[in-house]
Amino acid sequence: MKPIFTQGPSITFRVILAVVFSLVLMIIDHRQHHLESVRSALSTVIYPLQYVANLPLSIGHWASETFATRTRLQDENRNLKKENLLLQGRQQKLAALEAENMRLRDLLDSSFKIGDRVLIAELIAVDMDPYRQLVLLNKGSSSGIFKGQPVLHANAVMGQVVHVNRFTSSVLMITDASHALPIQVNRNGLRTVAIGSGRINELELPNLPNNADIEVGDLLVTSGLGGRFPSGYPVAVVTSIIREPGEPFARIKAQPSAHLERAREALLVWTLTPPEQTDTTPQLEPEKEVESTTEPVPRDNP
Numbered sequence: 503m504k505p506i507f508t509q510g511p512s513i514t515f516r517v518i519l520a521v522v523f524s525l526v527l528m529i530i531d532h533r534q535h536h537l538e539s540v541r542s543a544l545s546t547v548i549y550p551l552q553y554v555a556n557l558p559l560s561i562g563h564w565a566s567e568t569f570a571t572r573t574r575l576q577d578e579n580r581n582l583k584k585e586n587l588l589l590q591g592r593q594q595k596l597a598a599l600e601a602e603n604m605r606l607r608d609l610l611d612s613s614f615k616i617g618d619r620v621l622i623a624e625l626i627a628v629d630m631d632p633y634r635q636l637v638l639l640n641k642g643s644s645s646g647i648f649k650g651q652p653v654l655h656a657n658a659v660m661g662q663v664v665h666v667n668r669f670t671s672s673v674l675m676i677t678d679a680s681h682a683l684p685i686q687v688n689r690n691g692l693r694t695v696a697i698g699s700g701r702i703n704e705l706e707l708p709n710l711p712n713n714a715d716i717e718v719g720d721l722l723v724t725s726g727l728g729g730r731f732p733s734g735y736p737v738a739v740v741t742s743i744i745r746e747p748g749e750p751f752a753r754i755k756a757q758p759s760a761h762l763e764r765a766r767e768a769l770l771v772w773t774l775t776p777p778e779q780t781d782t783t784p785q786l787e788p789e790k791e792v793e794s795t796t797e798p799v800p801r802d803n804p
Contacts, residue, residue, distance in 0.1 A: 551579065583767075584622055590656040591620065591769045598723045598734030601688050619772040623644060625765060626670070633700060635661075635675035635749050639768060642726040649769060653672055654769040658736040658759030659724060660682070663770070671797050675762055684727040685737050687720050696737060696756065702763045707754040712745045714752065722756055732771070735773060 524706050621641060629636035651663040653673050654674050661681070665672040675790075676683050679700035686693045692715055696705045710716065711730045720740045726733025738756035741760075 529664060547563075556706070587622060587656050587767055587769060588620060588763045591654050591771075592737050594654070594658065597736065598688055621647075621770040623671075623768050623770055625768065633679065634799075635678035635698065635700070635702060635762070636664075637661075637673050637675065638668070639671050639673055639770075641770060642667045642671050644668055645770075646772075649672045652731045652770055652771050654735065655760035655765050656767070656769075658738070659731065660760050660762065660765065660768055662730060673768065674701070676760075677705060677758060677762060683731065683737060685722045686725040687716055687718050688723045688736075689717075690715055692716060693725050693727070699755075703757055704741075705756045705758060707740075707756060708751065710752050710754055711750060712752050716740060716743065716752075716754065718743055 512583040525609060623639040623641040625637050626640045627638035629638075639647075639653075647663060647666050649663055649666055653660045653662055661673045661678075663671050663676040664674045674681055676696065676698060677700070681698040683696045684693070685696045694707050694710055696707055699706050707716075707722075718740050722737045722740065724731040724733050724735045724737055734760045738758045740754060741757045742755040743752055744754075
């Protein structure tokens with residue numbers, strides 16, 4: 503129906519006028535930029551409405567990104583820790599290899615290199631007996647762990663596996679009073695044995711004469727004798743030497759390079775001599791099972 507009283511111009515004329523006015527404003531703004539201040543003022547006035555309208559979507563994106571980022575960072579952090587532990591385990595060889603290179607360059611290629619296979623395990627329990635230094639790892643025979651397997655920390659030698667279950671294994675620390683480890687002074691190759699003192703931060707080096715070439719601060723590394731630990735891994739640093747006149751042997755103490763008291767992960771190493779493992783492990787298996795009721799802690803004699 504047509505309106506009874508028509509006032510003003512027609513709708514068509516109004517539309518045409520609005521279009522022409524819009525085109526003029528667009529041309530003026532494009533050519534002269536006179537409407538920049540007007541646009542800024544309008545944007546400022548409209549911004550709260552835009553913010554409120556976009557708030558639910560922004561909250562949804564923030565929540566999804568936050569949780570996704572947290573999960574991703576946790577995964578990356580976990581992977582970087584494992585990679586760092588592996589790299590530090592391999593880096594332990596550098597000091598021994600540098601000293602060996604200086605002493606005997608033509609035998610550098612015959613030095614031991616870390617095995618291709620290593621496994622990261624986590625500590626799940628610690629023996630509360632003050633006279634024993636034992637920890638429990640969350641890897642066992644299902645992961646290929648065997649008795650006598652060397653165990654490393656990120657910094658140095660940690661101990662060896664003395665008992666294996668299906669999903670767990672017990673590790674004897676090098677500081678246990680029943681443990682002996684063949685070592686050598688990295689500076690000059692002097693060989694001896696490091697005996698556990700029963701204290702978590704101390705090793706003893708018995709049977710070294712007073713005139714032995716050893717000094718405070720010397721790095722002690724595994725010598726490889728005995729076939730249990732591969733050679734060249736850091737063990738401890740000499741902290742105290744007491745030479746008393748009239749005594750045939752000096753009293754020497756060393757501090758383990760591994761942080762045994764606060765270790766959370768360990769590296770289980772497969773050496774490059776699997777035939778020896780397959781030959782010796784079946785022979786030691788029954789003997790250690792019988793001795794486990796009386797003295798489950800074997801010694802690694804040089």
